[in-house]
Amino acid sequence: MKNLLFLLLLSAAVFGQGARESFYDMNAFSFTSPGAMKYGLYGFDNPALLATVTAPDLMVNWTTFKKKWDDVRRVGVYTASPGFGFAVNDQKVFNNKVTDYRVSFGGGSAAYGFGFGYGWSNGDRDVFGRSSLWTLGILSRPSQYFSIGSVMYIPEKAETEASIDAAYRPFGNEKVSLFADAVFRKNAPDDLSKWSAGIAVEALPGFRVTGRYFEKKAFTVGVQLELGAAGFSSQSYFNTNSDYAFNSYGIRLGAYDRNLAEQFQKPEGYLYLKMSSGVKYQRYRLFDNANTLKELLENLEHAKNDPAIGGVVINTVDFYTNKVMYWEIREKLKEVKAAGKKVIVYLERASLDLYRFATVADEIYMEPLGSMTMEGYILGRSYLKGTLEKLGIGYDEWRFFKYKSAAEGLSRESMSEADREQRQALVDDWYDEVKGEITQARNLTGEKYDELVNKKVFFTAQEALDNKLIDKIARWDSLDAAIRENDGYFVSTAGLKGNKAPKDNRWGVKPNVAVIYAIGACAMDEGINARSLVNFVNKAVKDDNVKAIVLRVDSPGGDALASDYISEALLKAKGKKPVIVSQGSVAASGGYWLSMYADTIIAAPATITGSIGVIGGWFYNKNLLQDAGITLDHVKKGDHADLGFGFTFPLINFPLAQRNMNENERKMMETMITGFYKDFVNKVAKGRNSTYDKIHEVAQGRVWTGTDGLGLGLIDQLGGLELAINIAADKAGLKKGDYNVIEMPDAPLLDFGMFMPSLISTQVINVPLLKDARFRAQHNGKPLMMLPLDLAPDTDFDALMPE
Structure with missing residues (x-):
């Protein structure tokens, strides 16, 4: 009889005039206070919790009296998606039955939520004390x-009731949660509990145990077993005399939860990466399937740590990117291998890179x-001096530093010795670096490698196999079948544990590390778009939740004003939060100006x-x-008023001055350029904690590889974007996994140009050589901190970022 009375209290409320279901009665299927574990009852218990729901989910619960499986007294169905919840509770006692419905809405963030709901009932409403409810x-x-x-x-026909709940996680994660709650209601019956307290422990991922004690000495003990997209639960209810009363059971389907079975799962999954869409820094949010560098590195990190993943398979058909991105992804794959995962790469047609x-x-x-x-490396350039003369265009090069050869292509017919020296050094470094990696990976001697490059060059699949450059010859479908025959299966990036894991392991808003992209020529309204980019830099500097900044630079330089806009904005963060620069394929001249004030400069x-x-x-x-x-x-009026006067050619937007500068005007420009140079060197010396003389010795326009730059003190460490983010987080005191990485500027919605017809003039302008000449013409007479675009022939800056 005592057990029946306890069941009535928890599931049917107190009968009689004016009686209604209490907070604990309504939420009888709850294992804890609403906010203590997972998402509660999906908005039924607190609609504000819907702000934390990240994926659709469904839960079905029922109670059985004592141990009689066929004596079901209450059934609850709870479903939710982000911001919305719907629930149905069916309840019966003896011959009376009532069905409650609740629709709930919630919004907010991980730190704050609010919500409201409306409920109504059908059946024996008066017997159960039901009325419409807000x-x-x-x-x-x-x-x-x-x-x-x-x-x-707020019921329609009874007293308003309020509840408050609090939970504390001593370790700041899902492992242990202590909770308590209290209910406030005017004229509440004395035999109703007014508070409860308890503990929830997730002993293993997906295995939870709960205990809850009520004011009137009743208590519950519960167990939840989660298996990814499905879960099972059971809770036992004990009355005020500690006697067993009844059980509730539950099945959950939908959203992914931590999976207990993963602890015992064989690593038979293979992450499949299709690289045909290339690699960008950012992509359009719609209709753009390109991989991004950040996501690729994150997905490989997830694969490395996922117990269900045994390897990575990469389809490189039509895959092309620059040397540095190839290197960054390759370095990450080394980590995947070191974690005991197998890496398989499929080639169709391959360049040396x-x-x-x-x-x-x-x-x-x-x-x-x-x-x-295996053709080796070359750096060459086209020279337009003769072309300009035939066209009737004059060009006066203002070059006052030995290695600053950016304008040679317009003023000469062949390389200067200084330019030849620095270009040969780049080619030598690239060749040696690639040679070292290939010989080590394929167990070749240096002599054999040189022979393959200098005497063979071209390889069919069979020749590549004969020379031990590859391991197997097969079509893609054969590779697919071989993996499946060995009980393996392909896993998409969405199927990785790290991408589908629930977000309830950490409450509140995580701190951010901001990655800001400065990609393309240093210009105010194109390239890096300094006029708008500086707003994102300032935002990151001022945002208290951004704990560190990573500036990814991929720029050949350009307008000093644009570079200074960004570097000065970053200087404001000095001493307030870490600023780390990650240099991509090119970060030279004005691109180095962007880098010079960083706490740490990372380059490949x-x-x-x-x-x-x-x-x-x-x-x-x-x-x-x-x-x-x-x-x-x-x-x-004014002796020099006509200096920039001339004609701008339509369609290609190419301005041409009417006259050349006179000797006096040219001397004034020389003074300005040399003054800019001294200022540049002084700023670098300040940023690098060095002296003018030491920086001048490695400056004068000379380009260096990242390897050389490390030895010369121009950079601090060899690495890529991931290392820069890790260093930034470490300097900010953030633990791995305890912060978000946000990207700036915001990625555009879609490429509206895909719906527009291509114009011939636009295609012509986008030829790199002509685009470079147009940029210089539009900055005619201005001091530029820029290197030739042909020094990075494998980098299309426009393709790296959506416009």
């Missing part, structure tokens, strides 16, 4: 340790009709860095306008 809820999680919630229940990337694999497969080349071995120098030049009309039948006229 619920209002709030939730606060100011840190990873505390959760506080409150709900107000792609083959170097592939050699990280345990096994390299090649298409039977595939091929590869093949990064082109340095080029600390300033150059300028002047396009002017010789006879082009006359030959084209264009005449100009003007009035002026």
Whole structure:
């Protein structure tokens, strides 16, 4: 009889005029206070919790009296998706039955939530004291340790009831949660509990045990077993005399939860990466399937730590990126291998850079009709002096520093000795670096490698196999079948544990590390778009939740004003939060200016860095306008007012001054450029804690690889974007996994250009050589901190970022 009375209290409320279901009655299926574990009852107990729901989920619960499986007294169905919840509770006592419905809405963030719900009932409403009901809820999680919630229940025909709950996680994660709650209701019956307290322990991932004690000495003990997308639960209820009363059971389907079975799962999954869409820094949010560097590195990190993943399979058909990105991904794959995972790379047609990337694999497969080349490296450039003369365009190069060769292509017919020296050094470094990695990975001698490059060059699949450059010849479908025959299976990036894991392991808002991309020429309204980018830098500097900043630089330089805009904004963070620079394929000249104030500068071995120098030049009309039948006229006041006067060619937006500078004007420009250079060197010396003389010795426009830059003190460490993020977090005192990485600027929604017809003039302008010339013409007469674009022939800056 005592057991029956206890069941009535928890599931049917107190009968009689004015009686209604209490907080604990309504939430009889709860294992803890609403905010203490997972998502409670999906908004039924507190609608504010819907702000924390990240994926659709469904839970079905039922109670049985004593141990009679066929004596079901109550059934609850709870379903939720982000911001929305719906529940149905069916309850019967003897011959009376009532069905309650509740729809709930919630919003907010990981730190604060609010919500409301509306409930109604069908059946024996008067017997169970039911009426229409409004619920209002709030939730606060100011840190990873505390959760506080409150709900107000406003029934149509009974007293308002309010509850407050609090939970504390001593370790700041899901492992242990202590909780308590209290209910406030006017004229509440004396035999109703007004508070409860308890503990929830997740002893193993997906295995939870709960205990809850009520004011009237009743208590519950519960167990939850989660298996990923499904889960099972059971809770035993004991009355005020500690006698067993009844049990509830539950099944959950939908959202992924921590999986107890993963502890015993064989690592038979293979992460499948299709690289045909290339690699960018950011992509459009819609209709863009490209991989991003950050996501690739994160997914490989997840694969490394996922117990269900036994390896990574990479399909490189149509995969192309620059040397540095190849290297960064390759270095991450080394970590995956070191964790005991197998790496397989499939090749169809491979360049030397792609083959170097592939050699990280345990096994390299090649298409039977595939091929590869080992051609070595070359750096060359086109010279337009003769072309400009034939067109009737004059160009005056203002070069005052030995290695600053950015304008050679417009003023000379062949390389200067200084440019030849620095270019040969780059090529030598690239060749030696790739040679070292390939020979080590494929167990070749240095002599054999040189022989393959200098005497063979081209390889069919069979020749590559004969020379031990690959391991197997097979079509892609054969590789797919071989993995499946060995009980393996492919896993997409969405299927990785790290990507589908629930977010309830940490309360509150995580601190952020901001990754800011400065990609392309240093310009105010194109390239790095300094005029808008500086707003994101300032935002990151001022945002208290951004604990560290990583600036990823991939820029050949350009306008000093644009570079200074960003570097000065970053300087404001000095001493307030760490600023780390990650240099990509190119971070030279104005790109190095962007880097110089960082606490730490990271570069890849093949990064082109340095080029600390300033150059300028002047396009002017010789006879082009006359030959084209264009005449100009003007009035002026001021001896130099006509200096920039000229004609701008339509469609290509190429400005051409009417006259060259006179000797006096040119001397003034020389003074300006040399002054800029001294200022540049002084700023670098300040940023690098060095002296003017030491920086000048390695400056004068000289470009260096990242490897050389490390020895010269221009950078601090060899590495990529991931290392820069890890260093930034470490300097900010953030633990791994305890922060988010946010990206700036915001990625655009979609590429509207895909719906527009291509214009011939636009295609012509996008030819790198002409684009470089146009940029210089648009900055005619301005001191530029820029290196030739042809020094990074494998880097298309426009393709790395959505416009």
